[in-house]
Amino acid sequence: xxxxxLVDLYGELEKTASGNKMRxxxxxxxxxxxxxxxxxxxxxxxxxxxxxxxxxVMGMAExxxxxxxxxxxxxxxxxxxxxxHETGDIGLTAEKVLQxxxxxxxxxxxxxxxxxxxKLHTIAGASGTGSQExxxxxxxxxxxxxxxxxxxxxxxxxxxxxxxxxGEMTVLDSLAIAYTGSKEAKEALEKAYNICPDVGIISxxxxxQGLKGIxxxxxxxxxxxxxxxxxRVDELHELEDKIPGKWQVEGKYxxxxxxxxxxxxxxxxxxxxxxxNITEQFPDLVADLQKYIEAKEFVIEGEIIAVDAxxxxxxxxxLMQRRRKYDVEEYIKxxxxxxxxxxxxxxxxxxxxxxxxxxxxxxxxxxxxKNKTIVLTDRIVTDDVEEANAFFHTMLKQGYEGIMIxxxxxxxxxxxxxxxxxxxxKEYVKExxxxxxxxxxxxxxxxxxxSGTYGALLCAAYNEKEDRFDTVCKLGTGxxxxxxxxxxxxxxxxxxxxxxxxxxxxxxMEPNVWFEPKVVVEVLAAEITKSPFHTxxxxxxxxxxxxxxxxxxxxxxxxxxxxxxxK
Ligand code: AMP
Numbered sequence: 001x002x003x004x005x006l007v008d009l010y011g012e013l014e015k016t017a018s019g020n021k022m023r024x025x026x027x028x029x030x031x032x033x034x035x036x037x038x039x040x041x042x043x044x045x046x047x048x049x050x051x052x053x054x055x056x057v058m059g060m061a062e063x064x065x066x067x068x069x070x071x072x073x074x075x076x077x078x079x080x081x082x083x084x085h086e087t088g089d090i091g092l093t094a095e096k097v098l099q100x101x102x103x104x105x106x107x108x109x110x111x112x113x114x115x116x117x118x119k120l121h122t123i124a125g126a127s128g129t130g131s132q133e134x135x136x137x138x139x140x141x142x143x144x145x146x147x148x149x150x151x152x153x154x155x156x157x158x159x160x161x162x163x164x165x166x167g168e169m170t171v172l173d174s175l176a177i178a179y180t181g182s183k184e185a186k187e188a189l190e191k192a193y194n195i196c197p198d199v200g201i202i203s204x205x206x207x208x209q210g211l212k213g214i215x216x217x218x219x220x221x222x223x224x225x226x227x228x229x230x231x232r233v234d235e236l237h238e239l240e241d242k243i244p245g246k247w248q249v250e251g252k253y254x255x256x257x258x259x260x261x262x263x264x265x266x267x268x269x270x271x272x273x274x275x276x277n278i279t280e281q282f283p284d285l286v287a288d289l290q291k292y293i294e295a296k297e298f299v300i301e302g303e304i305i306a307v308d309a310x311x312x313x314x315x316x317x318x319l320m321q322r323r324r325k326y327d328v329e330e331y332i333k334x335x336x337x338x339x340x341x342x343x344x345x346x347x348x349x350x351x352x353x354x355x356x357x358x359x360x361x362x363x364x365x366x367x368x369x370k371n372k373t374i375v376l377t378d379r380i381v382t383d384d385v386e387e388a389n390a391f392f393h394t395m396l397k398q399g400y401e402g403i404m405i406x407x408x409x410x411x412x413x414x415x416x417x418x419x420x421x422x423x424x425x426k427e428y429v430k431e432x433x434x435x436x437x438x439x440x441x442x443x444x445x446x447x448x449x450x451s452g453t454y455g456a457l458l459c460a461a462y463n464e465k466e467d468r469f470d471t472v473c474k475l476g477t478g479x480x481x482x483x484x485x486x487x488x489x490x491x492x493x494x495x496x497x498x499x500x501x502x503x504x505x506x507x508x509m510e511p512n513v514w515f516e517p518k519v520v521v522e523v524l525a526a527e528i529t530k531s532p533f534h535t536x537x538x539x540x541x542x543x544x545x546x547x548x549x550x551x552x553x554x555x556x557x558x559x560x561x562x563x564x565x566x567k
Contacts (some may be wrong), residue, residue, distance in 0.1 A: 001037045001041070001112060001113045001114075002110050002112060002327050003110075003115075004110070004146070004147060006041065006045075006113060007147060008150050009025070009026075009045075010038075010045075010153050014164060016230075016501050017498065017499055019468055019501050019502045020369075020554055021501075022166065022501045022502075023137075023170060023174045023177065023232075023565045026170065026174035026178075027173075027178040028179075028214060029175055029344075029512045030175055030178035031179075031181070035204070035207045035208055035240075036114075036378065037113055038203045038204055039200035040113055040117045041199055042171055042199040042202075042203040042407045043425055044116075044117065044157065044566040045164070046167075046171065046199065047156065047157055047161070048162070049117060049120045049124065050219050051200060052197075052269060052275055052276060053139060053223070053275045053277075055277045056160050057125065058120070058122060058123055058160070059123075059127070060132075060135050060136075060139070061161060062084070064132055064135060065138075065155055065159055065497050066080050066081055066090070067136050068135075068137075068140040068163055068527075069093065069140075069155065069174075069269070070097075070464050071095050071140035072098060072151070073097045073100075073142040073143075076241050076322040080295075083097060085140055090159055091152035091153065091155050093155075094143065094148070094151040095149060095151060095152040096148075097294060098143060099325055109317060109370075110145075111118075111142065111146045111150065114262025114522075115223045116142060116146075116154070116435070119138050119141070120142075120157065121283060122138055123138050128477030131506070134387075136356075139154075139155075139158060141482070143155075143156055152421060154298070161493070163494075163500075163516045165500040165501040165503075165516065166374075167555065168555075169190075169344075169467040170467060170502070171199050171203070172186065172202065172327075173186055173188045173467065175202070176190065177187050179207060179212075179264070180211065183471045185211055186348045188211055192215070192415070193339070193415070194415030195218065195225055195414050196217045196220065196225040197223075197275055197415075198223065199226075199274070199452070200292075202217070209542075210222055210442070212287070212449060219346050219351040221263045221298075221346060222261050224259050224264050224271040224275040224413075225299065225414045225415075226261065226414050226472070227260065227301070227415070227419035228258060228412055228416060229416065229421070230417065231417055231421065231422050231562075232422065232428065232562070234428075235349050236385050236389055236463060240383075240385060240424060242406075242408075242422060243405060243407045243419060243420070243422065245383065245407060245408060246358075246381055246383050246407075246408040246409075247388065247406060247407060247408060248357060248358075248361060248379055248380075248381055249379060249382060249388045249391050249392075249403050249404070249405050250379045250400045250404045251377050251378040251379070251395045251398070251400045251403060251404075252395070252400060252402040252404045252423060252424075253303040253313060253340050253377075253400055254305070254315075254400070255303045255305045255340075255378040256551055257272070257274065257303055257304075258271065258282075258285075258301065258303070258339070259271045259275075259299065259300070260285075260298070260300050260301070260302075260564070261346075262289070262290075262296075262297055262299075262538055263297060264296065266296075267345055268286045268289055268290060270282055270285065270286065273552065274406045274551060274552065274556075280325070281322055281323060281325075281328065282337065283328065283332070284332045284336075285304065285339060288371065288374050289374065291371070292373075292374050293369075294367045294368075295348055295367050295368055296348050297346070297348050297349065298344065298346060298348075299344070299345040300345065301341075301342060301343040301344075302339045302341040302342050302374075303340045303342070303377075303427065304337070304339055304340075305319060305337065305340060306318040306337055307324070307337065307338045308318035308335055308383055311338065312398075312399060313400060314335075318335055319337065319473065321334070338372070338373050339373060339375070340375060340377045340378075341368065341374055343364075344360050346362055347363065347367075352412070353413075354411050354412075355411070355451075356409050357407065357408050357411075357412075357538055358408045358409065364376060372509070377404075378398075378400075388405060391423060392498050395462060401425050401427035402424050402428075403423075403424055404422070404425065406421050406422075407420040409466050417559070421455070432526070433466070433553035434525060434566060435522055435523065435524050436461070436472075436522070436524075436525075437519065437520050437522055437549050437556070437557045438461060438473070438475075438521055438558060439462065439519065439520055439554045439557045440457045440458070440459055440460075440475075440491070440514055440519045440520075441460045441462045441469055441471065441505075441517050442457070442458035442515055443456065443457050443458065443487070443511055443515070444511050444513075454477060454484075454491075454513070457475045457487075457521070458471055458475075458477050458505070458509060459471065459472060459474070459521065459523065460472060460517065460535075460536075460557075461557060461559060461560045461563055462555055462558070463536075463559070463560045464560070464561065465561075468503050468504055469500075469502055469504070471503075471505050471509055471522065471533070471534045471536065472536045472538055472539060473534070473540040474543075474561065475523060475543050475544075475545055476507070476525075478524070478544035478546065481494050490531060491519065494515040494518050495513060495514070495515060496514050496515065496516050497514070498514060498518050500514060500517060505535060506532070506533050506534065508533050509534065518541060518554055520548070520549040520553070520554060521545060521547070521548055522545075522547050522548075523540065523543045523548075523550060524544045524546050525540035525541060525543045527541040527542070528540060528563060528566060536563060538553065538560075538563055538564070538567065
């Protein structure tokens, strides 16, 4: 397919402020996409050239992209830099500069979607000496071969700032409508996506093999599975109704969730809760998994925590020091970690998702050699609320966050927040205080002491049913002066010109600046009240910033349904 067709689509999507309209435009477009292009187009529309977990990085800084624009247009790099300064956006800069291509630079023919995709991969793959020049050369060639508007989108893709407001769910919905004519297929697609969170594979399978092919998609070692999520209750005794049968009650740790995969060749990969490949951050853990888990192939899950010499859990912030690319060896010593293992999802050629938890737990006891770094979560089996409560207090005494109550008979429900897992944290016990993980969708300029930065952030919950972000509070308290000062820099990457299509807002709440819904914050609030000013229909009273939840994606935020259940 000619890339210009995609450029025209992006132009239309950019103008759209409604999620439904966006799906309509996308599904109409998908109807005419040839099977061999569908995967590529699905990735590009999300502003990517591979799925998020594939660890493909363009490796180009803004400066190199600016130089490539200069090369393509025969303009002086300083002039391009100046325009970038004025527009503040690499895409608009490319469009403006390339509007007037010099006569000598005759277009080299049509740029196809496939050629673009392959060349972008070559850019990502180039490394070592001379690679920056090589990357710039390829990019400038691409920019010459496309229209000025095409150049706008290509530059944004290269810098990871396409920001069209299209999410994975938007693509899946639109595919379902385009290829099956119905929204019902959405469920099958979502189910497959939970086991295989790769829109390229899903879209291609759907187009080539239909829903039958989609139903056959299974666990594949090396490809992360969407993680199972927990519900919450207001009172512990609700467990008796919510989870029939016996429960496995485990410690709940404040660390980083990890899914570890070991493939046939013996290679181990670690994925974060956002399904990013974090293997390189934890070589110590990889070595211990090799040593202490006896299995040829596996997919397991646990929580990584930072520990002191006695094995006592250290603060989440201490663990965050391990989130780094450099000085990894030094920090292995400075911040030793422990893995609290709680699940097995695949073992030696077979998916274990459908095996009841009781059996999965038994299996983990079998394959784990006793050691200090990889340990099973603290646990008891019971169906008695008092016993669970006593265990909760034991866990708090040991410095943990609370407990997880899991149905002993349950399957592992990938990507699902159901009643088979319930969390119970110490905040829930404090009267009228609850925490929410909310998505920042906008900001208001600060005044007085806060002038020059943002005074408050507009936060939203995720509306799962509609794949939307509905607002629920304006957040201004709880941030330190340092955090406040850093806000404009932290959010610069996500700034967009107008309201992202999947965000809903009432007129009264419109912020000064809009953000693509990406950043998740943990917020403590005293109460939930009805509100005409927020599109969830609810407002949080006295919201207070707790911390940034960089481990969560926007779609993993607290849902509107959860808020309704908590009020
Ligand atoms: P929350 O982030 O508050 O929604 O709680 C769910 C998270 O708790 C999971 O994603 C895990 O990262 C973490 N967690 C801690 N301990 C456990 C456990 N024993 N079982 C499952 N998840 C746990």
